[in-house]
Amino acid sequence: MKRKIPKVIAIAAVSGGGKSTIASCLKEKLGNSIALYFDDYDFKGPEDMIEWIENGCNPNEWDLTPLICEIQSLQTEPLDTIILDxxxxxxxxxxxxxxxxxxxIDTPLDLALARRISRDFKHASVEDILGDLDHYISRGRQGYLAMLHTIKPNSDxxxxxxLSISEIADIITEHIDE
Incomplete structure (x- = not known):
């Protein structure tokens, strides 16, 4: 009997858009699944993220070998789904x-920014938060917009x-089951 290869589902969103939260929710909802999180890996990539964005944010400038090797390894495991943040x-x-x-996950930029600040600056000073906001306004927002123009149209x-986490997970589950 031929072994079934797990389906690989990739979840994308801007920073603060809900990738990790939805990946975790789907892992629980789908059962017999594993979730892999982009930020858990040490990738070789662009030194200057703003420069990378300004130069067209080519994903191929990232060496994703550790993640690729893990996906390939997991495809031999008795899993139904591999969920990628x-x-x-x-x-x-x-x-x-x-x-x-x-x-x-098409999260409005203001909501994503508010989530990111709440997540990343829980114990930061007001100056740190204001500095991050200034950076977002002057340069960082370009990265968010780039995702809307490149990643969003290249998603299934x-x-x-x-929407709520459970509503998003339900919609995704309906579509991957089709």
């Missing part, structure tokens, strides 16, 4: 052939990021 959808050449379905499913 992954910012590039199908746009990274070395990983695109491993992904079966991509989702973009776009889900409203203002």
């Amino acid at each position: 992954f910012p590039f959808a199908y746009l990274h050449d070395a990983s695109s052939n491993l992904i079966d379905f991509t989702v973009f 499913l776009v889900v409203d990021g203002t």
Whole structure:
């Protein structure tokens, strides 16, 4: 009997858009699944993120070998689904052939920024928060907009990021079951 290869689902969104939260929720909802989180890996990538964004944010400038090797290894395991918190959808050449379905969580930028500040600056000073906001206004917002113009249109499913976590997970589950 031929072994079933786990389906690989990639979840993309801007920073603060809900990738990790939705990946964790889907892992629980789908059962017999594993979730892999982009930020858990030490990738070789662009030194200057703003410069990378200004130069077109080519995903292929990232060496994703550790994640790719882990996905390939997990494809031999008796899993149903591998869920990726992954910012590039199908746009990274070395990983695109491993992904079966991509989702973009379309979270309004103001909500994503508020979530990111709440998450990343819990114990920060007002000056640190204001400095981050100034950086976002002057340069960082470009990265958010770049995702909307590149990753979103290259995803199989776009889900409203203002919906509840369970609603988003239900919509994704309905589509991957089709």
